[in-house]
Amino acid sequence: MISMTGVFAGYGGGDVLQGLDLNVAPGSVTCIVGPNGAGKSTVLRTISGLLAPRSGAIRFGERDIAGLHPAELIKAGIVQVPQKNGLFPAMTVTENVLLGGYLRRREKAYLQERLARLAERFPIIAERGGEPAGNLSGGQRRTVEFARALVLEPAMVLLDEPSLGLDPRSLGLVADTVNAMRDSGVTVLIVEQNVRFGLGIAGHGVVMESGRVLMTDSARTILDDPEMGALFLGGAL
Protein backbone atom coordinates (compact mmCIF):
# COMPACT_ATOMS: atom_id res chain seq x y z
CA MET A 1 0.00 0.00 0.00
CA ILE A 2 2.64 2.48 1.19
CA SER A 3 6.29 1.93 0.53
CA MET A 4 8.91 4.44 1.68
CA THR A 5 12.48 3.95 0.54
CA GLY A 6 15.50 5.92 1.74
CA VAL A 7 13.38 8.87 2.88
CA PHE A 8 15.12 11.92 4.35
CA ALA A 9 12.89 14.67 5.74
CA GLY A 10 13.03 17.36 8.42
CA TYR A 11 12.12 20.86 9.44
CA GLY A 12 15.05 23.01 8.37
CA GLY A 13 17.44 22.29 11.22
CA GLY A 14 18.55 18.97 9.73
CA ASP A 15 16.83 15.75 8.77
CA VAL A 16 14.62 13.95 11.28
CA LEU A 17 14.06 10.97 8.99
CA GLN A 18 17.45 9.50 8.16
CA GLY A 19 16.95 7.22 5.18
CA LEU A 20 13.74 5.62 6.39
CA ASP A 21 12.48 2.40 4.77
CA LEU A 22 8.92 1.40 5.62
CA ASN A 23 6.27 -0.82 4.07
CA VAL A 24 2.61 -0.84 5.08
CA ALA A 25 0.60 -3.77 3.75
CA PRO A 26 -2.82 -3.13 2.20
CA GLY A 27 -5.67 -3.78 4.65
CA SER A 28 -3.34 -3.92 7.64
CA VAL A 29 -3.38 -2.04 10.92
CA THR A 30 0.24 -1.04 11.55
CA CYS A 31 1.51 0.78 14.63
CA ILE A 32 4.78 2.73 14.82
CA VAL A 33 6.38 2.91 18.27
CA GLY A 34 9.70 4.23 19.54
CA PRO A 35 11.21 6.79 21.88
CA ASN A 36 10.29 10.49 21.95
CA GLY A 37 11.77 12.35 19.03
CA ALA A 38 12.37 9.20 16.95
CA GLY A 39 10.43 10.77 14.10
CA LYS A 40 7.18 8.81 14.31
CA SER A 41 4.87 11.78 13.73
CA THR A 42 7.21 13.02 11.03
CA VAL A 43 6.62 9.78 9.11
CA LEU A 44 2.87 10.46 9.10
CA ARG A 45 3.36 14.10 8.06
CA THR A 46 5.61 13.01 5.21
CA ILE A 47 3.04 10.51 3.92
CA SER A 48 0.09 12.92 4.20
CA GLY A 49 1.95 15.73 2.44
CA LEU A 50 2.22 18.11 5.42
CA LEU A 51 5.99 17.80 5.06
CA ALA A 52 7.80 17.25 1.74
CA PRO A 53 10.67 14.74 1.86
CA ARG A 54 14.10 16.09 0.94
CA SER A 55 14.92 12.86 -0.88
CA GLY A 56 13.79 9.27 -1.19
CA ALA A 57 10.72 7.58 -2.68
CA ILE A 58 7.18 7.25 -1.34
CA ARG A 59 4.85 5.02 -3.32
CA PHE A 60 1.13 4.58 -2.72
CA GLY A 61 0.26 1.47 -4.69
CA GLU A 62 1.89 2.13 -8.07
CA ARG A 63 1.86 5.89 -7.66
CA ASP A 64 4.80 8.07 -6.63
CA ILE A 65 3.33 10.46 -4.04
CA ALA A 66 6.46 12.06 -2.56
CA GLY A 67 5.96 15.82 -2.18
CA LEU A 68 2.32 15.92 -3.32
CA HIS A 69 0.07 18.55 -1.72
CA PRO A 70 -2.21 17.28 1.11
CA ALA A 71 -5.35 17.97 -0.97
CA GLU A 72 -4.01 15.78 -3.79
CA LEU A 73 -3.28 13.04 -1.26
CA ILE A 74 -6.80 13.23 0.15
CA LYS A 75 -8.09 12.81 -3.43
CA ALA A 76 -5.74 9.85 -3.81
CA GLY A 77 -7.32 8.31 -0.68
CA ILE A 78 -4.93 9.15 2.18
CA VAL A 79 -6.30 11.06 5.20
CA GLN A 80 -4.49 12.03 8.40
CA VAL A 81 -6.27 12.52 11.72
CA PRO A 82 -4.20 15.10 13.62
CA GLN A 83 -2.94 14.57 17.15
CA LYS A 84 -5.34 16.93 18.96
CA ASN A 85 -7.62 19.96 18.68
CA GLY A 86 -8.98 18.59 15.44
CA LEU A 87 -12.54 19.87 15.82
CA PHE A 88 -14.00 23.38 15.72
CA PRO A 89 -15.78 23.58 19.10
CA ALA A 90 -18.33 26.25 18.09
CA MET A 91 -19.44 24.34 14.97
CA THR A 92 -21.94 21.50 15.27
CA VAL A 93 -20.91 17.86 15.25
CA THR A 94 -22.47 17.42 11.79
CA GLU A 95 -20.70 20.50 10.40
CA ASN A 96 -17.41 19.19 11.74
CA VAL A 97 -17.97 15.78 10.10
CA LEU A 98 -18.88 17.41 6.77
CA LEU A 99 -15.60 19.36 6.75
CA GLY A 100 -14.07 15.99 5.86
CA GLY A 101 -15.95 16.21 2.55
CA TYR A 102 -14.73 19.71 1.69
CA LEU A 103 -13.08 18.63 -1.56
CA ARG A 104 -16.46 17.38 -2.85
CA ARG A 105 -18.55 20.07 -1.15
CA ARG A 106 -20.69 20.71 -4.25
CA GLU A 107 -21.86 17.09 -4.36
CA LYS A 108 -24.62 17.54 -1.81
CA ALA A 109 -26.41 14.23 -2.42
CA TYR A 110 -23.17 12.27 -2.12
CA LEU A 111 -22.28 14.00 1.14
CA GLN A 112 -25.74 13.48 2.63
CA GLU A 113 -25.48 9.80 1.75
CA ARG A 114 -22.05 9.57 3.36
CA LEU A 115 -23.30 11.37 6.47
CA ALA A 116 -26.20 8.92 6.78
CA ARG A 117 -23.82 5.94 6.44
CA LEU A 118 -21.45 7.37 9.05
CA ALA A 119 -24.33 8.13 11.44
CA GLU A 120 -25.20 4.41 11.31
CA ARG A 121 -21.68 3.49 12.33
CA PHE A 122 -21.15 6.36 14.78
CA PRO A 123 -24.38 6.92 16.77
CA ILE A 124 -22.96 10.14 18.27
CA ILE A 125 -23.62 11.84 14.90
CA ALA A 126 -27.30 10.91 14.94
CA GLU A 127 -27.71 11.67 18.64
CA ARG A 128 -25.71 14.89 19.03
CA GLY A 129 -25.28 16.08 15.41
CA GLY A 130 -26.89 19.47 16.04
CA GLU A 131 -24.86 20.30 19.14
CA PRO A 132 -21.61 22.26 19.23
CA ALA A 133 -18.66 19.86 19.10
CA GLY A 134 -17.25 21.65 22.15
CA ASN A 135 -19.96 19.99 24.27
CA LEU A 136 -18.58 16.49 23.66
CA SER A 137 -16.24 14.48 25.89
CA GLY A 138 -12.70 13.74 24.75
CA GLY A 139 -13.59 10.25 23.58
CA GLN A 140 -16.66 11.47 21.72
CA ARG A 141 -14.62 14.18 20.01
CA ARG A 142 -12.08 11.59 18.90
CA THR A 143 -14.90 9.51 17.42
CA VAL A 144 -16.16 12.54 15.46
CA GLU A 145 -12.62 13.15 14.17
CA PHE A 146 -12.53 9.57 12.90
CA ALA A 147 -15.93 9.95 11.25
CA ARG A 148 -14.72 13.12 9.54
CA ALA A 149 -11.67 11.28 8.21
CA LEU A 150 -13.93 8.63 6.64
CA VAL A 151 -16.31 10.97 4.75
CA LEU A 152 -14.55 10.60 1.40
CA GLU A 153 -14.05 6.84 1.78
CA PRO A 154 -10.25 6.86 2.07
CA ALA A 155 -8.15 3.79 1.34
CA MET A 156 -5.71 4.72 4.10
CA VAL A 157 -6.09 6.56 7.42
CA LEU A 158 -3.15 7.89 9.43
CA LEU A 159 -3.77 8.27 13.18
CA ASP A 160 -1.36 10.37 15.24
CA GLU A 161 -1.59 9.34 18.93
CA PRO A 162 -5.27 8.39 18.95
CA SER A 163 -5.11 7.46 22.66
CA LEU A 164 -3.85 10.89 23.77
CA GLY A 165 -5.77 12.24 26.76
CA LEU A 166 -8.44 9.53 26.72
CA ASP A 167 -9.84 7.58 29.67
CA PRO A 168 -9.91 3.74 29.52
CA ARG A 169 -13.51 3.60 28.33
CA SER A 170 -12.81 5.99 25.45
CA LEU A 171 -9.77 3.89 24.53
CA GLY A 172 -12.19 1.02 23.98
CA LEU A 173 -14.18 3.20 21.56
CA VAL A 174 -11.02 4.07 19.65
CA ALA A 175 -10.09 0.39 19.43
CA ASP A 176 -13.57 -0.51 18.17
CA THR A 177 -13.38 2.19 15.51
CA VAL A 178 -9.96 1.06 14.31
CA ASN A 179 -11.26 -2.52 14.08
CA ALA A 180 -14.28 -1.32 12.10
CA MET A 181 -12.02 0.59 9.71
CA ARG A 182 -9.91 -2.53 9.16
CA ASP A 183 -13.02 -4.68 8.64
CA SER A 184 -14.23 -2.29 5.95
CA GLY A 185 -10.90 -2.62 4.11
CA VAL A 186 -9.25 0.64 5.20
CA THR A 187 -5.50 0.45 5.77
CA VAL A 188 -4.60 2.08 9.10
CA LEU A 189 -1.21 3.46 10.14
CA ILE A 190 -0.98 4.53 13.79
CA VAL A 191 1.65 6.34 15.82
CA GLU A 192 1.35 5.69 19.56
CA GLN A 193 3.14 6.62 22.79
CA ASN A 194 0.85 4.18 24.58
CA VAL A 195 2.75 1.17 23.29
CA ARG A 196 0.55 -1.45 24.87
CA PHE A 197 -2.60 0.10 23.46
CA GLY A 198 -1.15 0.80 20.00
CA LEU A 199 0.42 -2.61 19.46
CA GLY A 200 -2.66 -4.18 21.05
CA ILE A 201 -4.95 -2.93 18.29
CA ALA A 202 -2.43 -3.43 15.46
CA GLY A 203 -1.48 -6.54 13.53
CA HIS A 204 1.93 -5.21 12.53
CA GLY A 205 4.44 -3.26 14.56
CA VAL A 206 7.28 -0.97 13.54
CA VAL A 207 9.97 0.17 15.97
CA MET A 208 11.72 3.43 15.09
CA GLU A 209 14.80 5.03 16.54
CA SER A 210 16.63 8.18 15.40
CA GLY A 211 14.75 8.54 12.14
CA ARG A 212 15.14 4.96 10.99
CA VAL A 213 13.18 1.74 11.23
CA LEU A 214 14.90 -0.59 13.64
CA MET A 215 12.54 -3.54 13.52
CA THR A 216 9.30 -4.65 11.88
CA ASP A 217 7.38 -7.70 12.99
CA SER A 218 3.96 -8.77 14.11
CA ALA A 219 2.66 -6.42 16.80
CA ARG A 220 2.44 -9.38 19.18
CA THR A 221 6.10 -10.30 18.71
CA ILE A 222 7.24 -6.74 19.41
CA LEU A 223 4.96 -6.47 22.43
CA ASP A 224 6.38 -9.72 23.83
CA ASP A 225 10.04 -8.88 23.14
CA PRO A 226 11.63 -8.02 26.52
CA GLU A 227 14.56 -6.30 24.84
CA MET A 228 12.20 -3.91 23.08
CA GLY A 229 10.58 -2.98 26.36
CA ALA A 230 13.87 -2.36 28.09
CA LEU A 231 15.69 -0.61 25.27
CA PHE A 232 13.21 1.53 23.42
CA LEU A 233 9.94 1.82 25.16
CA GLY A 234 11.16 3.35 28.39
CA GLY A 235 9.47 0.72 30.51
CA ALA A 236 6.12 1.83 29.04
CA LEU A 237 5.20 -1.81 28.53
Ligand SMILES: Nc1ncnc2c1ncn2[C@@H]1O[C@H](COP(=O)(O)OP(=O)(O)OP(=O)(O)O)[C@@H](O)[C@H]1O
Ligand atom coordinates in the same frame (compact mmCIF):
# COMPACT_ATOMS: atom_id res chain seq x y z
N1 LIG B 1 7.19 21.50 13.30
C1 LIG B 1 8.42 21.21 13.73
N2 LIG B 1 9.43 22.08 13.57
C2 LIG B 1 10.69 21.80 13.97
N3 LIG B 1 11.06 20.62 14.53
C3 LIG B 1 10.10 19.71 14.69
C4 LIG B 1 8.74 19.94 14.30
N4 LIG B 1 8.02 18.83 14.59
C5 LIG B 1 8.89 17.95 15.14
N5 LIG B 1 10.14 18.47 15.20
C6 LIG B 1 11.34 17.79 15.72
O1 LIG B 1 11.53 16.60 14.98
C7 LIG B 1 11.96 15.54 15.83
C8 LIG B 1 11.03 14.35 15.65
O2 LIG B 1 9.72 14.73 16.00
P1 LIG B 1 8.47 13.74 15.86
O3 LIG B 1 7.28 14.50 16.37
O4 LIG B 1 8.41 13.16 14.52
O5 LIG B 1 8.88 12.60 16.89
P2 LIG B 1 8.03 11.47 17.52
O6 LIG B 1 8.79 10.21 17.36
O7 LIG B 1 6.63 11.53 17.00
O8 LIG B 1 8.11 11.88 19.02
P3 LIG B 1 6.99 12.27 20.05
O9 LIG B 1 6.43 11.00 20.44
O10 LIG B 1 7.80 12.96 21.13
O11 LIG B 1 6.05 13.20 19.33
C9 LIG B 1 11.97 16.10 17.23
O12 LIG B 1 13.31 16.41 17.56
C10 LIG B 1 11.14 17.34 17.14
O13 LIG B 1 11.59 18.32 18.06
